Structure formats: C-alpha cells, structure tokens
Amino acid sequence: MASIDECVNGFPLPMSKLGGGIAERAAEDFTSPLTKDVGCHLERILRLGDKTPPPLSGSDSVVRYHGNPRMQLADAVVMVTGGTGGLGSRICHAFASQGARVAVVYHSRTDVARDLAHELAKKAGASDSLAIQSDVTRAEQVAELVDRVVQHWGRIDVLVNNAAFNQGVPFQNLDALTPELWQTIMSFNATGPFLTARAVAPLMRRQGCGRIVNIGSVSGYKPGGSSIAYAVSKAALAHLTRCLALALAPEVLVNCVAPGLMEGTVMTERMLPEQRERGRAEAVLNRTVDKDDVADQVVTLARSDSTTGQNVIIDAGRFFH
Ligand SMILES: NC(=O)c1ccc[n+]([C@@H]2O[C@H](COP(=O)([O-])OP(=O)(O)OC[C@H]3O[C@@H](n4cnc5c(N)ncnc54)[C@H](OP(=O)(O)O)[C@@H]3O)[C@@H](O)[C@H]2O)c1
Numbered sequence: 001m002a003s004i005d006e007c008v009n010g011f012p013l014p015m016s017k018l019g020g021g022i023a024e025r026a027a028e029d030f031t032s033p034l035t036k037d038v039g040c041h042l043e044r045i046l047r048l049g050d051k052t053p054p055p056l057s058g059s060d061s062v063v064r065y066h067g068n069p070r071m072q073l074a075d076a077v078v079m080v081t082g083g084t085g086g087l088g089s090r091i092c093h094a095f096a097s098q099g100a101r102v103a104v105v106y107h108s109r110t111d112v113a114r115d116l117a118h119e120l121a122k123k124a125g126a127s128d129s130l131a132i133q134s135d136v137t138r139a140e141q142v143a144e145l146v147d148r149v150v151q152h153w154g155r156i157d158v159l160v161n162n163a164a165f166n167q168g169v170p171f172q173n174l175d176a177l178t179p180e181l182w183q184t185i186m187s188f189n190a191t192g193p194f195l196t197a198r199a200v201a202p203l204m205r206r207q208g209c210g211r212i213v214n215i216g217s218v219s220g221y222k223p224g225g226s227s228i229a230y231a232v233s234k235a236a237l238a239h240l241t242r243c244l245a246l247a248l249a250p251e252v253l254v255n256c257v258a259p260g261l262m263e264g265t266v267m268t269e270r271m272l273p274e275q276r277e278r279g280r281a282e283a284v285l286n287r288t289v290d291k292d293d294v295a296d297q298v299v300t301l302a303r304s305d306s307t308t309g310q311n312v313i314i315d316a317g318r319f320f321h
Contacts, residue, residue, distance in 0.1 A: 086265025260315025
C-alpha cells in the first residue's frame with residue numbers, strides 16, 4: 001500500500017484502512033448529500049444520466065448547457081497534483097478562493113503540504129482541505145489517492161495534473177540524455193497524467209460531470225526547455241489532452257494550460273542557466289510568466305462548460321499559433 005499521509009485543515013487525521021473501489025461506490029450513491037448540488041451543478045431541467053438533449057429553444061441556460069451539467073466551483077472537490085510546487089500552490093489558492101475544497105497532492109515535502117492545506121482552509125469562503133502524499137507515476141498509489149479523496153468528500157469534480165519532473169540537459173548532448181533519464185521524465189510528465197485521468201474517469205463519468213486540466217509547457221509546441229525529453233513529454237501531454245477530451249466526452253471536459261518560463265520554482269532552478277536565459281529572451285513581453293495568471297487560466301478552464309480538448313499557451317509571447 002502506498003504511504004498516504006493526510007491532514008484536514010493542516011492537522012493530521014488518524015489513518016483509516018483503505019478499502020478498494022470506494023470511488024466507484026460513492027459515484028453510484030447519487031442520493032448522498034455530498035454528491036448533490038456541488039461541483040457539477042445540475043440545471044433543473046436536466047437529470048443525471050438523462051442523455052436526451054433538451055430542446056434548443058427556451059431559456060438561455062437551456063441553450064447554453066445543452067445536455068451537460070454545468071460546473072460550479074463553490075464547494076467543488078479539486079485534486080491538484082504537485083500542489084506543493086511553485087505553480088501548484090498558486091493553483092490550490094486560486095481554487096480555494098472560489099470556495100472549492102482542495103486536495104493538495106505532494107511527493108516529499110510533508111510540512112509544506114500541511115502548511116498549505118492549513119492556509120487554504122483558512123481562506124475566506126473555503127471549507128476544507130487535505131494534504132495527501134502520492135507518487136503519481138505509480139498506478140497503485142494513484143488508485144489509493146483517488147479512493148482517499150472520495151472517502152473524505154464523496155466525489156472529485158476537478159483534477160489538475162500539475163506534478164512534473166525535469167533536468168537540464170543541453171539539446172545537442174544526446175549522450176547525456178540517457179535512456180533512464182528519458183524514461184523518468186516521460187513517466188512523470190506523460191504517464192503520470194494518464195494514470196490519474198484513468199483513475200478519476202469512471203467516477204467523473206458516473207457523477208455525470210468532471211473537469212481535467214493538464215499543465216503542459218510551451219516547450220511542447222516550440223522545441224526548447226530543459227531537455228529534449230521534457231519537450232517531447234509535454235508534446236505528448238498536449239495530445240493526451242485532445243485524446244482524453246474525445247474519450248471522456250460528454251461528461252468530462254479535458255484541457256491543458258501550457259506556461260512559458262516562470263520564476264521561483266524548483267523545476268526552473270533545475271534548468272541550465274542558458275536555458276533560463278533563452279526562456280526570458282524569447283518572450284516578446286520581455287519577462288517571465290506570472291504564476292497567478294496561469295493559475296487563473298486553470299480555474300477558468302475548470303469552470304468552462306463548453307471548452308474541451310484545447311491547449312492554452314501562456315508564455316509572455318514566445319510561440320504564436
Ligand atoms: N517552472 C517553469 O518555468 C515551467 C514552465 C512551463 C511549464 N511548467 C510546468 O508547470 C508545472 C509545475 O511546475 P513547477 O515549476 O511549479 O514545479 P515545482 O515547483 O518543481 O513543483 C513540482 C511539484 O511536483 C511534485 N512531485 C514531484 N514528483 C512527484 C511525484 N512522483 N508524484 C507526485 N508529485 C510529485 C512535487 O512534490 P514535493 O514538493 O512534495 O516534492 C512538487 O509539488 C509542471 O507541470 C511543469 O512542467 C513549469
């Protein structure tokens with residue numbers, strides 16, 4: 001069993017034994033108060049599981065939401081991988097500011113995760129938060145992570161795939177990009193998001209509604225960044241986003257936000273100085289990307305009822321498409 005350390009409002013909870021399939025059972029229980037009127041809010045005229053689209057005439061809401069439940073973030077359950085990171089913590093704050101309940105998923109920095117969960121729960125309008133340790137590259141830990149969140153809150157409305165790994169390797173030096181490093185980077189940045197999406201998909205489908213937002217990188221569109229493996233892993237994530245949007249429609253909407261160079265994160269520090277310099281120099285806005293701008297875009301995509309399969313690049317003007 002994966003080691004899962006958890007706290008609510010920053011305080012440790014006693015570990016309870018994890019049972020299998022909690023997520024699936026909770027998703028079946030639509031009569032639970034936790035699964036009603038939060039997150040995926042249902043229009044009065046739409047019933048969960050009713051595949052018959054409403055008529056295209058009538059009130060604005062009928063036309064706008066045409067057959068899909070709409071997303072409301074107040075009280076929604078949001079799971080952010082890499083929540084302790086430079087960008088991840090901003091994303092957690094951005095959702096908590098909307099009144100969402102946030103599960104901060106982290107790998108090694110337990111104290112940082114607990115402090116953040118405590119801060120989030122204290123935010124005006126936010127109700128609750130969790131800090132959960134999990135390695136998103138391991139399928140069994142991801143399954144336990146999803147079960148743990150569902151055990152606590154009964155549902156998951158939004159998954160943000162933000163955790164990633166990089167290591168600075170000059171593009172020209174193919175020998176330094178060993179097969180092991182290639183595999184590690186792929187497994188964090190492409191396999192991890194697939195594993196988490198695969199784990200939440202049955203639950204979100206049964207809820208009738210869910211959102212997945214992946215965090216890509218401008219290097220997935222324009223060769224650059226910390227290494228060839230990193231750039232290729234983010235290109236894979238961009239296409240995974242499109243494929244999952246197709247696979248999980250109409251219940252689950254899947255999008256990607258791809259930032260350019262941001263300051264003040266561990267991943268940025270792991271880049272080579274010349275790679276960081278190129279990231280700055282290439283931006284027509286002549287600066288790095290504001291993490292809060294990226295976090296706001298993640299929230300916007302999570303709230304959208306009509307956007308799916310899209311990659312939004314926020315890079316201070318480096319790649320135009
Ligand atoms: N930094 C940039 O300039 C930049 C540019 C473009 C795109 N991005 C993307 O933005 C996202 C966030 O990057 P960042 O720079 O903010 O990262 P960061 O500060 O280095 O944080 C990385 C996060 O990932 C977590 N993590 C690492 N390995 C994990 C694993 N196996 N399982 C679960 N969690 C794991 C870390 O947890 P612990 O803290 O517990 O170790 C940490 O929360 C990434 O997807 C990155 O590719 C970053």
